[in-house]
Amino acid sequence: MSFDRIREKLNILADAAKYDVSCSSSGSNRKNTNKGLGNSTSMGICHTYTKDGRCVSLLKILLTNHCIFDCAYCVTRKSNDIKRAAFKVQEVVDLTINFYRRNYIEGLFLSSGIFKSADYTMERLVAVAKKLRLEENFNGYIHLKSIPGASDELMREAGLYADRLSVNIEIPTKEGLKKLAPDKKHDDFIKPMKKVKNEIIQYKSEKKIIKSTPKYAPAGQSTQMIIGASGETDMQIMYTSNYLYNKFDLKRVYYSGYIPVSYDKRLPMIGTEVPVLRENRLYQTDWLLRFYGFDVREILNPEHPDLDLDIDPKLSWALRNLHQFPVDVNKADKMMLARVPGLGMVSVHKILNARRFRNLNWEHLKTIGVKLNRAKYFITCNSRYFETRDYSASKLKDILVHNSTGKHKQAFTGQLALFT
């Protein structure tokens, strides 16, 4: 096979895979055994970043972009007139190994369009992973896509070679799915997810008894949803992802602002701006759920079905719950500190560490590097000076938006600039 042909295939199949936002290589733990090649650790490595600022840690490609499905939101849909290509199993193996040896990547992210049938496709994906592990003694990171509708037996085998498995929900609501991807059924997504979840639990419990039990998808499962393609609310998105986190123990849900790729009337027009800010707010909410101890109903509920774009979700929650503030940084417990707008988990830990040595005042907080421009309205410390005025929620919001130095400031305070 000539170099030029490989080059052409790589260009087509990498281009088609880029809409999958996941590129994480973390959360696994695979040691390099018997002087083989590579390892993967709980902390991933981003080997470079694309010009749009996303991490590149894996060789992310499709095995093929031939597809029997016709999902409106997808570039590789059957009816789209684009160049098609397909890799052979050995070609993917060679690319992965040679990129890895040069320290370009942490491993492979292999997805695929669906050709012939779900099982036929899944079989080929598994074959690549198997070859890498057994023939090349490769211990780097492998992320395989679970093909919706693949058989349980193939999913079981996939988990034995891959570090992470993922199946993309893409459309957060059943109604949206029916409209945009009529060939696909909601259950087809859920089935492989359920299978993998159960296998993970089973292998983990066996490992406790028999130490030599092989690893099964040690970095867990993830999924992705497209934002802004089917007119869903933020509440629908986050309730779905909350359901997935709880029900299937997902490691991550990714949110991908829809990039117009079609003239289909059911979708936003080509040239519509990508909703990056909305995507950002959704990720912030996701973090609040996973690390800050928030319940999704506190942030989104029928009265507030959408997130504010001008302020972050934590601040928005705090403004609705001003009666819980101010909190005393020297006394409040960790979870309450984490709820203070402007304090991230890093700042919270700094405070917890430093207050073991002395009672903290504003100067101390500043020196340990806690950002106070927002937090100061919500906390008190060992000082007689604090924000004593009782602001109303809307007044406080005005002040904070106006004083913000964030990158989105322009969008929300532009017209006020006349008066300052």
Next chain:
Amino acid sequence: MYTTVTYDGSFDGFLTCVFEIYERRLSNIIIKSKHLFESELFGTHEHIITDNNKSKRVFDGLKKHISAKGCRMLYYAFLSELNGIENTMLSVITYTFKSKKNIISDYSHQDVLQLSKVVKKVGREKHRMEAFVRFQQTKDNMYFANIEPDFNVLPLIKSHFTKRYADQKWIIYDLKRKYGLFYKLESTEIITIDFDLNHSKKDWFTDDEKNYETLWKDYFESTNIEERINTKLHIQHVPKRYWKYLSEKQP
């Protein structure tokens, strides 16, 4: 009046200085690596010869009070080679021996905070080097990479690369500090090479090498999403000073 004590530039050398300062109750001290020392008009100067027994005693003493993480932080800070870092470390060590507590997380102490900031920078550089090293395959089947890190992180990345690339020979060479790591399938050793600059670099590498560099560059271009371009973020993650050795960033 200040006394400047100099040492040979090694971590043990620095700890020996600390030992002497305590043993002889010296005060108003500036510690400096020998090769950075320029004789001072005012003040005195003394060179201290590294003694591994003395340095071990200081380190063992530290271990009694501060955690393994704290000891590692001191070593990281040392590798920053920043001007004056020795005195920050001396202050932290003095504070440790005085308070007899694990003060390494007391960020409201000025020098502990300063130390932790430096450690963070060094840690970031270590992580970046693990990411940005780009090996090129030579004709004698070796994988070769040049780096010029801001801080002396080679000792810190040694174990990562040794564990990961266990079945290929490789060299990572720090051009700034003129030494490198050489893994020859059994162990990783420190080497120095005299580069023959007349010898064209092109002759070193395999034909495949060029092809894979092209494929990698293509891949880098194809993963970019034009609609989301964000150059500021890109440069924040991959600062320009590293571009020199990144194959995807070559014209």
